[in-house]
Amino acid sequence: MNLPNKLTVARMILIVPFVVCMMLGGTGNLRFAALAIFVIASLTDTLDGYLARKNHLVTNFGKFMDPLADKLLVSAAMICLVSLDRLPAWVVIVIISREFAISGFRLIASDNGIVIAAGWWGKCKTVAQMIMIILLIADLGGVFDVLEQVFIWTALVLTVISLADYIWNNKDVLRMQS
Numbered sequence: 001m002n003l004p005n006k007l008t009v010a011r012m013i014l015i016v017p018f019v020v021c022m023m024l025g026g027t028g029n030l031r032f033a034a035l036a037i038f039v040i041a042s043l044t045d046t047l048d049g050y051l052a053r054k055n056h057l058v059t060n061f062g063k064f065m066d067p068l069a070d071k072l073l074v075s076a077a078m079i080c081l082v083s084l085d086r087l088p089a090w091v092v093i094v095i096i097s098r099e100f101a102i103s104g105f106r107l108i109a110s111d112n113g114i115v116i117a118a119g120w121w122g123k124c125k126t127v128a129q130m131i132m133i134i135l136l137i138a139d140l141g142g143v144f145d146v147l148e149q150v151f152i153w154t155a156l157v158l159t160v161i162s163l164a165d166y167i168w169n170n171k172d173v174l175r176m177q178s
Helices: 003-013 015-025 030-054 060-083 089-111 120-138 143-169 171-175
Strands: none
Touching (some): 030 060, 030 120
């Protein structure tokens, strides 16, 4: 297993201590530990992609597992934030629904021997979601409350745009199922 793929697996493993810290101290001192773990896990996403492209280590494992690791991390964080009344459940339902739809779409493509890498809109969506989550975990108040709302809406809009873009750019995969 190459280094980018190891970083992807590490990101998935970090979900466990992150959730424990969030649920045991989501509004106390452990929230800063959760925040640090989330930031580290999020940075592995950037690093693994960079290393894979730079060193020509892009693999089918990475194409599938990297987006899955992102989805697991972001979904776990948002579910924790819902339980702490920091994020509306309906926002999380929309975002997670998009993730399930894309995962299903990737399975259809895979059955046809096609591996679809994440697109630009999907990457922007992931960054917006991660910034949103960081702001919501940090819970700094004041002007940051406005930033939290801006990023909640930005992440939501980018989620819908990236879904539409993904389907549009890969509509031939759907035609294969007709």
